[in-house]
Amino acid sequence: MGQTLFDKxxxxxxVSSNEGFPDILYIDTHFIHEVxxxxxxxxxxxxxxxxxxxxxxxxxxxxxxxxxxxxxxxxEELSRYxxxxxxxxxAEFGIELYGLGHPFQGIVHVIGPELxxxxxxxxxxxxxxxxxxxxxxxxxxxxxGTSQVEQVMATQCLxxxxxxxxxxxxxxxxQKGVGAKDIILYIISQxxxxxxxGYAVEYAGDTIRALSMEGRMxxxxxxxxxxxxxxxIAPDETTINYVKGREFAPKGEEWDKAVAYWQTLYSxxxxxxxxxxxxxxxxxxxxxxxxxxxxxxxxVTQHVPxxxxxxxxxxxxxxxxxxxxxxxxxxxxxxxxxxxVFIGSCTNSRIEDLREVAQFVKGKHKADNVTxxxxxxxxxxxxxxxxxxxxxxxxxxxxxxxxxxxSACLGMNEDKIPAGKYCVSxxxxxxxxxxxxxxxTFLASPLTAAASAITGVVTDIREFLSEEVV
Amino acid sequence: xxxxxxxxxxxxxxxxPIENIDTDQIIPARFLKATTREGFGNNLFRDWRFDNDGNPxxxxxxxxxxxxxxxxxxxxxxxxxxSREHAAWAIADYGFDAVVSSFFADIFKGxxxxxxxxxxxxxxxxxxxxFEVVDADPHAEVEIDxxxxxxxxxxxxxxxxFEVNPYKKACMTNGYDDIDYILSKKELILQFxxx
Numbered sequence: 202m203g204q205t206l207f208d209k210x211x212x213x214x215x216v217s218s219n220e221g222f223p224d225i226l227y228i229d230t231h232f233i234h235e236v237x238x239x240x241x242x243x244x245x246x247x248x249x250x251x252x253x254x255x256x257x258x259x260x261x262x263x264x265x266x267x268x269x270x271x272x273x274x275x276x277e278e279l280s281r282y283x284x285x286x287x288x289x290x291x292a293e294f295g296i297e298l299y300g301l302g303h304p305f306q307g308i309v310h311v312i313g314p315e316l317x318x319x320x321x322x323x324x325x326x327x328x329x330x331x332x333x334x335x336x337x338x339x340x341x342x343x344x345x346g347t348s349q350v351e352q353v354m355a356t357q358c359l360x361x362x363x364x365x366x367x368x369x370x371x372x373x374x375x376q377k378g379v380g381a382k383d384i385i386l387y388i389i390s391q392x393x394x395x396x397x398x399g400y401a402v403e404y405a406g407d408t409i410r411a412l413s414m415e416g417r418m419x420x421x422x423x424x425x426x427x428x429x430x431x432x433x434i435a436p437d438e439t440t441i442n443y444v445k446g447r448e449f450a451p452k453g454e455e456w457d458k459a460v461a462y463w464q465t466l467y468s469x470x471x472x473x474x475x476x477x478x479x480x481x482x483x484x485x486x487x488x489x490x491x492x493x494x495x496x497x498x499x500x501v502t503q504h505v506p507x508x509x510x511x512x513x514x515x516x517x518x519x520x521x522x523x524x525x526x527x528x529x530x531x532x533x534x535x536x537x538x539x540x541x542v543f544i545g546s547c548t549n550s551r552i553e554d555l556r557e558v559a560q561f562v563k564g565k566h567k568a569d570n571v572t573x574x575x576x577x578x579x580x581x582x583x584x585x586x587x588x589x590x591x592x593x594x595x596x597x598x599x600x601x602x603x604x605x606x607x608s609a610c611l612g613m614n615e616d617k618i619p620a621g622k623y624c625v626s627x628x629x630x631x632x633x634x635x636x637x638x639x640x641x642t643f644l645a646s647p648l649t650a651a652a653s654a655i656t657g658v659v660t661d662i663r664e665f666l667s668e669e670v671v
Numbered sequence: 672x673x674x675x676x677x678x679x680x681x682x683x684x685x686x687x688p689i690e691n692i693d694t695d696q697i698i699p700a701r702f703l704k705a706t707t708r709e710g711f712g713n714n715l716f717r718d719w720r721f722d723n724d725g726n727p728x729x730x731x732x733x734x735x736x737x738x739x740x741x742x743x744x745x746x747x748x749x750x751x752x753x754s755r756e757h758a759a760w761a762i763a764d765y766g767f768d769a770v771v772s773s774f775f776a777d778i779f780k781g782x783x784x785x786x787x788x789x790x791x792x793x794x795x796x797x798x799x800x801x802f803e804v805v806d807a808d809p810h811a812e813v814e815i816d817x818x819x820x821x822x823x824x825x826x827x828x829x830x831x832x833f834e835v836n837p838y839k840k841a842c843m844t845n846g847y848d849d850i851d852y853i854l855s856k857k858e859l860i861l862q863f864x865x866x
Binding site: 216217221222223225227236237239240243248250264265279280282283286328329330344345346347348349351352355356357358360362364394395398399425428430493494496514515517518521611612613620630632633634635638639 | 688689690691693695696699700701703704705706707708718723746747748751752753754755756757759774776777778781782785786795799836837838849850852853854856857859860863864
């Protein structure tokens with residue numbers, strides 16, 4: 202019987218497999234950042250162990266960093282301390298650090314791919330749930346806890362049970378104004394925030410195939426939002442062309458050898474999945490979330506569901522979510538005034554996202570009631586945006602281009618949405634308080650966020666697109 | 672290195688019948704700046720437990736004197752979202768030894784097991800029964816036995832068995848450590864690395 206893509210990669214990384222034990226899985230590259238690593242380094246010290254393979258460990262500072270005046274010391278004492286601690290730990294254990302001021306600094310899930318570190322067929326982990334992003338290259342990549350960060354530092358391996366396999370197919374043509382972010386928000390709204398738990402999810406189908414690497418990363422990034430262990434997409438010409446020539450991509454003969462291997466990485470026709478789901482691209486509208494988990498999403502023209510449409514035992518949690526969001530049954534979000542727009546995060550902060558937003562806002566200006574933050578995913582994305590003159594378009598539209606970091610995705614650095622305010626956000630989580638205590642998040646695509654910034658209310662991007670056609 | 676040992680407990684429980692409790696609720700990101708594993712219990716469920724001025728919200732279960740115990744019982748899909756192990760540290764640091772739910776998010780479950788905090792997955796019906804019994808009697812006790820893998824509502828005698836990975840069970844009941852286990856296979860790792 203044929204094998205799935207996931208099993209091919211997994212099997213190629215099993216160091217030891219024993220009945221009754223999880224497999225010992227070899228990790229090609231371990232990404233680390235300042236938040237989930239300090240206790241792991243302390244653990245190594247307590248055990249008197251070195252980092253087993255420091256050259257397969259890559260560090261950056263992203264969660265705590267300010268996105269304005271990055272050349273100045275970090276104002277918040279605890280944030281500064283945590284970033285300093287990463288610098289000290291990396292120096293002590295011999296790990297390359299792309300810290301503040303380094304030309305490669307940025308969000309860990311943006312820099313891995315753009316530096317050519319993330320490649321097809323590899324295994325990647327990081328103490329960060331959005332590590333699933335890297336699966337877009339046809340790799341196994343997932344988030345781990347700090348005890349496991351310590352484990353990988355100490356052994357370059359991870360004890361891990363093989364998850365079940367799910368295939369999600371999307372076929373057909375997307376409507377104008379609908380993109381990768383809408384696809385994944387739609388899928389999660391259909392299968393719920395727990396619908397993928399216990400599975401490695403392979404995305405397939407002609408709609409997925411037609412996406413750029415940036416779009417595929419957006420999809421795989423949010424695999425964790427349906428609970429999946431990881432998400433992955435078989436590598437093809439799009440993948441190979443993206444990796445080629447990047448800083449740490451293989452070169453010369455090594456490159457040819459790598460590509461020959463990558464071309465064997467796909468699910469065989471007779472491979473068996475534990476679950477297969479299919480969706481039609483034509484059914485997907487521009488999406489927006491209304492609640493406090495990413496499964497609570499609707500097409501932008503639809504109404505918030507009625508509490509009575511849920512099972513009795515779920516109604517309490519549902520009401521709690523609507524109360525938090527200041528919304529009610531059957532409400533339409535279209536036209537609802539908003540206060541902030543955040544374009545950034547490991548979901549949507551790559552150069553393609555910025556280009557798409559810049560093209561749309563060129564010649565337009567944000568509404569007076571809205572504050573807009575555009576936060577590039579990395580120093581390289583920022584530099585590229587400036588080279589292309591996107592910063593000038595953004596400035597003219599009232600969308601200042603900031604400096605790279607996780608920013609308003611998680612309310613950990615200076616960029617927080619104030620209590621009670623509504624933010625249309627291109628990030629990945631709408632949990633209570635995620636963007637700052639008592640902040641309210643509507644997750645959406647970069648285009649929907651940009652259009653809403655222009656009008657000052659939740660907007661259907663397709664209205665703008667039909668005007669332009671006329 | 673050895674870790675905390677867990678075999679059996681019997682205590683009253685703290686009921687939290689909310690679904691999809693994510694790790695941002697368990698410990699908000701702004702409290703992840705500590706660089707040690709201790710002290711996170713003070714900020715467990717911070718924004719549900721305290722108002723903006725830091726005063727306890729009287730209607731939250733952790734602030735209700737009638738509820739106490741070493742077992743947290745919560746709605747389905749507990750621990751979804753961020754991979755932060757700080758969530759498991761916060762729950763354990765507060766004083767819980769086990770979390771019961773009808774469904775756990777993957778990463779949280781692994782993090783809990785790595786910290787001697789036992790995640791016990793029960794059926795929807797059994798979860799409902801615990802909530803009902805505790806609603807009627809806040810002091811009702813629940814017994815969890817890891818060795819024989821069962822959970823029991825002491826007062827009514829209702830009980831259910833639960834699954835746990837045999838390796839992780841051995842770790843928790845003996846205090847074994849993952850890193851010691853993997854390092855015992857170091858020769859295999861070196862072999863794997865040799866082209």
